Amino acid sequence: MKHPSMDRAISKFFLHLHPKKIEPKAILFTRTFGLGGIAALLFVILFITGMLLRFAYVPSGVGAYDSIVRLQDELIFGRMLRNFHYWSAMLLVVVSFLHLVRVFYSQAIYFQRRKNWLYGLLLMFLVVSSNFTGYLLPWDQLSFWAVTIMTNMLSYIPFFGNSLANLVRGSKVVDEQTLLRFYNFHTGVLPLLMVFFMSIHFWLVRKARGVTIPSSEKAEKVDTSPHLVYKEVLAALIVVLVLLLFSFFVNAPLLDKAKPLVSPNHSKAPWYFMGFQELLMHIHPAFASFLLPLFVILFFIIIPYVPYHQINEGVWFYSEKGKKITFISAIFTTVFTLLLILIDDLLLDIGGWFSGLPVIFTEGVLPVLCYFVPIGGFIFYVRKKLKADRMELVISSVTIILVAYVVMMLVGSLLRGEGMQLIF
Amino acid sequence: MFKLKWASLPVTGNFKTMKKINRRKFFRGLIYSLVSLEFGYVFFRLLKLNKPASAEAIYYDAGEVSFFEKGRVYPFGSARFFLYRMEDGGFIALSSRCTHLGCIVQFNASNDRFECPCHASAFEKNGRVITSPATRALDYYPIAFKDDKVLVDTGNPVRRSKFDQSQVMYV
Ligand code: HEM
Ligand code: FES
Numbered sequence: 001m002k003h004p005s006m007d008r009a010i011s012k013f014f015l016h017l018h019p020k021k022i023e024p025k026a027i028l029f030t031r032t033f034g035l036g037g038i039a040a041l042l043f044v045i046l047f048i049t050g051m052l053l054r055f056a057y058v059p060s061g062v063g064a065y066d067s068i069v070r071l072q073d074e075l076i077f078g079r080m081l082r083n084f085h086y087w088s089a090m091l092l093v094v095v096s097f098l099h100l101v102r103v104f105y106s107q108a109i110y111f112q113r114r115k116n117w118l119y120g121l122l123l124m125f126l127v128v129s130s131n132f133t134g135y136l137l138p139w140d141q142l143s144f145w146a147v148t149i150m151t152n153m154l155s156y157i158p159f160f161g162n163s164l165a166n167l168v169r170g171s172k173v174v175d176e177q178t179l180l181r182f183y184n185f186h187t188g189v190l191p192l193l194m195v196f197f198m199s200i201h202f203w204l205v206r207k208a209r210g211v212t213i214p215s216s217e218k219a220e221k222v223d224t225s226p227h228l229v230y231k232e233v234l235a236a237l238i239v240v241l242v243l244l245l246f247s248f249f250v251n252a253p254l255l256d257k258a259k260p261l262v263s264p265n266h267s268k269a270p271w272y273f274m275g276f277q278e279l280l281m282h283i284h285p286a287f288a289s290f291l292l293p294l295f296v297i298l299f300f301i302i303i304p305y306v307p308y309h310q311i312n313e314g315v316w317f318y319s320e321k322g323k324k325i326t327f328i329s330a331i332f333t334t335v336f337t338l339l340l341i342l343i344d345d346l347l348l349d350i351g352g353w354f355s356g357l358p359v360i361f362t363e364g365v366l367p368v369l370c371y372f373v374p375i376g377g378f379i380f381y382v383r384k385k386l387k388a389d390r391m392e393l394v395i396s397s398v399t400i401i402l403v404a405y406v407v408m409m410l411v412g413s414l415l416r417g418e419g420m421q422l423i424f
Numbered sequence: 425m426f427k428l429k430w431a432s433l434p435v436t437g438n439f440k441t442m443k444k445i446n447r448r449k450f451f452r453g454l455i456y457s458l459v460s461l462e463f464g465y466v467f468f469r470l471l472k473l474n475k476p477a478s479a480e481a482i483y484y485d486a487g488e489v490s491f492f493e494k495g496r497v498y499p500f501g502s503a504r505f506f507l508y509r510m511e512d513g514g515f516i517a518l519s520s521r522c523t524h525l526g527c528i529v530q531f532n533a534s535n536d537r538f539e540c541p542c543h544a545s546a547f548e549k550n551g552r553v554i555t556s557p558a559t560r561a562l563d564y565y566p567i568a569f570k571d572d573k574v575l576v577d578t579g580n581p582v583r584r585s586k587f588d589q590s591q592v593m594y595v
Contacts, residue, residue: 145527145542148525148526148527149525149526149527149542151526152524152525152526153525167471167472170471173521173526181471260528261501261502261504261528262528263522263527263528263540263541263542264541264542265541265542266541266542266543267525267527267541267542267543280525280557281543281557284559285559359559363556363559420542420543420544420557421544
């Protein structure tokens with residue numbers, strides 16, 4: 001570089017986050033795919049664009065929609081600003097999810113990184129909450145009904161679901177109170193919490209001496225600047241450029257102003273919650289919106305604390321067999337889940353056949369058994385026939401959960417149209 | 425005795441790293457916990473519904489009893505209910521909020537039933553579920569009659585799992 005002082009300033013800044021010297025393998029793009037760093041970058045972009053949007057936005061039922069319209073049509077670069085914020089937010093959900101997938105499959109969540117896995121899960125929750133609270137703010141037909149549907153999904157939780165939904169909305173239905181509440185969470189509480197937990201997250205990465213690499217690949221360390229810093233700046237530039245171009249050509253959606261008395265035909269939750277909504281169409285709400293999510297969250301929390309016989313830190317998919325098992329589990333789950341959705345939609349009418357029995361049994365226990373008995377059989381097969389050890393079984397289970405959710409999410413968001421019927 | 429019991433517990437880890445709780449630490453911990461609890465509680469109260477749970481009855485005047493023909497459904501859009509006068513002259517006021525996920529149902533006169541635009545639940549005129557995903561009958565509102573008028577208590581929707589005759593009101 002021609003400006004040594006500038007060079008030094010940049011490197012010094014990055015050295016707040018990185019050590020001076022670093023393992024050469026840790027810099028390889030395929031180690032992290034830059035996902036954590038991209039998430040951090042997106043957070044910064046969202047913070048800045050969000051600050052600017054606050055100058056134009058009016059957080060009230062009367063003013064919100066019109067202020068968005070004015071922003072788009074009358075302010076210079078207003079539409080661009082909104083698009084940029086919107087697409088960065090959507091990308092952050094995707095990137096955080098991929099980052100979670102990456103740290104899990106590259107065995108980067110064990111030993112001293114356990115705690116960071118937990119902070120990561122918390123960050124994932126905050127990312128989704130931020131996106132969801134922001135979703136309501138335009139106050140159009142899309143956001144109004146999406147939030148109505150999502151908060152009503154909460155009210156299916158047994159015992160305290162209704163009070164929880166009312167607590168989230170600040171009212172019995174989505175109204176101005178909800179808007180004010182979401183606005184404050186979105187632009188105040190949640191960003192603050194994220195800055196706090198991201199700091200801990202980064203600090204714990206450093207405390208664990210950087211990202212995980214297999215012990216066999218340790219080598220002589222190289223200087224962080226320029227080797228890593230160069231790649232990070234390059235990746236950041238590419239992401240910003242692509243996002244800017246995308247925001248230039250693709251507009252964030254905005255429908256008519258919210259009409260609380262008129263629901264549009266087929267209303268959907270935001271796309272990342274569509275997996276739940278799809279699940280709700282097949283299984284009793286006590287399972288779909290409470291027991292199964294609770295079970296999955298608990299399972300994710302204990303993953304790094306299971307007593308394994310062996311852990312291969314930093315080795316993708318743990319072993320060759322692990323790779324194979326991941327692949328088979330993904331294929332199996334995709335086919336099986338799609339098949340079951342089709343069968344349930346077209347053929348099964350369990351409620352009708354056993355109409356004498358309680359709903360919790362016909363719509364809850366039976367469909368859950370229909371899904372989990374074959375899944376159990378599959379895991380048994382993986383264990384017996386492929387001689388999987390405990391780690392490989394956990395990898396298989398996580399793959400099943402993730403793939404099942406993604407499949408349901410895609411079916412719900414892409415394959416369902418009017419009246420939530422399947423379309424082909 | 426008491427002391428002995430504690431002393432005989434197996435000790436894991438080494439003594440230097442074990443945290444001893446002395447008075448100062450105890451009070452510090454106590455104060456921190458109390459302050460956090462206080463903040464937590466204040467925040468929680470701030471978020472809670474500030475309206476009392478059982479709102480006072482707000483009666484909506486739907487009109488003269490004689491105006492309503494038997495067997496017909498009358499929509500009251502902005503008040504979010506439908507008034508159905510049954511064949512036998514009884515009244516039931518149904519909330520227009522779908523029990524599936526909260527969309528607003530519409531009365532479809534050609535199918536003679538309520539239909540939800542969101543995920544296609546359908547309900548009979550008395551609120552009973554015809555097609556899922558909804559599993560509960562539509563909520564209903566208490567009705568009172570005064571001076572030959574039908575008054576609907578729109579502040580207090582009643583949850584129910586199915587329709588039964590006791591929910592119908594007669595003049
Ligand atoms: C706002 C969201 C997040 C940000 C900004 C973020 C940022 C980062 C960064 C910069 C790293 C360094 C390595 C890399 O680039 O992959 C990292 C590592 C890590 N993250 Fe995240 N992260 C976020 C969410 C998550 C989530 C959702 C999880 C999973 C539950 C998670 C778990 C981890 C773990 C276990 C590591 C250590 C990985 C290793 O040592 O190789 N993080 N994170
Ligand atoms: S909200 Fe009425 S069917 Fe889903």
